[in-house]
Amino acid sequence: MVAGILIVNALVSWGIYAKTNNLVWADWTGFGDFTSPSDNYFRGKTLWDWLPILIGLLVFEQFFLQRKEQKRQAVFRLLDELATLEFRRRIRFIYSREPEDLVRDKLTVEDNDSVEEITGKFEGIGFRIRKGFIPKKLAIELIWDMELRCGQRLYLHVKDQQNKRKDSGMREDLRYRNDFLWLTRECKNYHLKQLGYNIADYSSLTLDQLLAKQPLYICDFESINDNSPEENGQTEEAISIET
Numbered sequence: 657m658v659a660g661i662l663i664v665n666a667l668v669s670w671g672i673y674a675k676t677n678n679l680v681w682a683d684w685t686g687f688g689d690f691t692s693p694s695d696n697y698f699r700g701k702t703l704w705d706w707l708p709i710l711i712g713l714l715v716f717e718q719f720f721l722q723r724k725e726q727k728r729q730a731v732f733r734l735l736d737e738l739a740t741l742e743f744r745r746r747i748r749f750i751y752s753r754e755p756e757d758l759v760r761d762k763l764t765v766e767d768n769d770s771v772e773e774i775t776g777k778f779e780g781i782g783f784r785i786r787k788g789f790i791p792k793k794l795a796i797e798l799i800w801d802m803e804l805r806c807g808q809r810l811y812l813h814v815k816d817q818q819n820k821r822k823d824s825g826m827r828e829d830l831r832y833r834n835d836f837l838w839l840t841r842e843c844k845n846y847h848l849k850q851l852g853y854n855i856a857d858y859s860s861l862t863l864d865q866l867l868a869k870q871p872l873y874i875c876d877f878e879s880i881n882d883n884s885p886e887e888n889g890q891t892e893e894a895i896s897i898e899t
Contacts (some may be wrong), residue, residue, distance in 0.1 A: 717848065730790045731798070734781065743777065746770040751805060751874050755812040762834040775810055775836050778803050782835030785842075790831075792842075805874050807840030808867055815864075837863055847872070 721881070749770050750758070758771060781799070784790045814833045819830055844866050845855045851870060858866055 658858060719734050723793045727789070727791050730784070731794055734790060737777065738802070743773070746773050747802065747806070750774055750809050755811065756812055757811050758814065759816045771810065771813060774806055775814060775833050778839055779833050779836040782816065782839035782842075786835065786838065796842055800846045801872060802884065803839055804843040804847055805872050807836075807843065808871055808874065811837075811840070811864060811867060841866065844869075 694796075747783075748766065756762075760768060763771060781790070781795065781803075784793055785792045814837060817832045841863055844863075845858075846859065848869060849855055858869065861869075
């Protein structure tokens with residue numbers, strides 16, 4: 657890219673210099689003065705004529721590379737968001753509860769804040785993936801297991817809230833945590849593909865039916881806190897990987 661820009665810049669600069677100083681160039685370059693050998697002579701496209709197209713291609717390549725770098729930086733920011741101690745603490749809370757215990761009516765204000773934080777975070781990630789701000793394949797490869805475990809735990813909570821808000825007049829595509837559920841399905845599809853399943857065979861299933869297929873194991877963190885890692889048959893390294 658840099659080399660291409662330098663070459664084009666050199667050609668344009670030298671071409672302008674040649675034209676202003678009446679230097680002799682080969683006719684195919686288009687630089688310098690040109691005298692037609694006859695009235696009926698038509699000179700074809702020259703290098704000078706093609707330069708705007710070349711410049712346009714370089715500009716397009718620069719735009720493409722810039723977009724690619726922006727998406728790469730978005731993935732790094734995503735990882736930073738998911739690596740904070742507070743976020744991981746909330747994740748562990750979600751993992752330590754059963755789905756039926758995470759519906760809104762059974763939560764304290766503080767616990768509901770944790771649920772809203774987690775669903776909101778993955779809702780935002782799902783939105784950014786759908787809109788192309790984050791590369792889908794790379795993002796799902798990085799977060800699928802964490803998001804899917806949260807989806808398994810929080811599906812009932814989200815559906816409960818959607819049912820309670822269905823009379824609000826909101827459009828279907830803007831319903832509570834729709835992008836969270838979309839991302840959960842995408843992560844589940846990725847999980848099943850890793851296991852060798854044909855995703856097309858399960859496209860007609862509802863999300864709760866899909867989540868019932870080969871559910872991910874979720875570690876009981878409350879039991880781990882009550883006992884040492886060795887007593888639970890897990891090392892500290894295994895626990896950190898699980899989270």
